[in-house]
Amino acid sequence: MYSDIQEVLYSEEQIQGKIKELGEKLSIDYEGKNPLVICVLKGAFIFMADLVKQIRVPLELDFMAVSSYGQSTRSSGVVKIIKDLDVPVEGRHILIVEDIIDSGLTLSYLIDVLERRNAKTISVVALFNKPARRTVELEPEYAGYVLPDEFVVGYGLDYAEKYRNLPFIGILKPEIYSS
Ligand code: XMP
Ligand code: MG
Numbered sequence: 001m002y003s004d005i006q007e008v009l010y011s012e013e014q015i016q017g018k019i020k021e022l023g024e025k026l027s028i029d030y031e032g033k034n035p036l037v038i039c040v041l042k043g044a045f046i047f048m049a050d051l052v053k054q055i056r057v058p059l060e061l062d063f064m065a066v067s068s069y070g071q072s073t074r075s076s077g078v079v080k081i082i083k084d085l086d087v088p089v090e091g092r093h094i095l096i097v098e099d100i101i102d103s104g105l106t107l108s109y110l111i112d113v114l115e116r117r118n119a120k121t122i123s124v125v126a127l128f129n130k131p132a133r134r135t136v137e138l139e140p141e142y143a144g145y146v147l148p149d150e151f152v153v154g155y156g157l158d159y160a161e162k163y164r165n166l167p168f169i170g171i172l173k174p175e176i177y178s179s
Pocket of ligand 1: 098107153
């Protein structure tokens with residue numbers, strides 16, 4: 001598994017440091033708001049778990065699963081809700097936790113859905129951001145690292161469902177997915 005990685009971009013320690021910073025900001029901004037924090041499955045599950053431990057205000061959690069990529073490394077532009085939220089979002093302060101923003105299609109679709117359900121506010125925290133590949137205008141309110149235009153895996157992110165359990169984020173050797 002480790003031998004499929006060409007380069008480690010950010011180590012476990014670096015990622016934890018960044019999450020602590022994000023948590024400090026979010027703790028201030030969401031004081032008294034009882035936000036509904038939504039994890040976008042599956043990629044964001046590790047980030048979600050680490051992040052909420054650093055948000056030191058009362059909050060509630062929910063999970064949503066969407067598909068946009070399948071087995072490919074490019075967004076199809078087609079977003080499908082695989083698992084919807086368990087609770088209503090009407091009148092709530094929503095914080096969407098996303099692993100990575102690439103084209104922006106997945107998130108703009110999700111934001112649209114939540115707006116139509118009358119959320120009070122909607123903000124996005126994304127650990128990784130590839131602004132170079134955006135096809136829709138979308139900037140997360142809270143962002144961790146800007147990444148180069150490379151397919152990355154680890155820390156929740158997969159290629160064909162593998163590598164999610166790597167504790168760091170890294171670039172996969174091109175021969176792994178080009179074959
Ligand atoms: P869009 O293009 O809709 O994509 O912003 C967001 C979703 O695509 C996945 N994604 C990746 N997954 N390595 C991955 O393992 C990547 O480099 C990558 N880029 C995008 C991710 O699931 C995200 O939610
Ligand atoms: Mg994925």
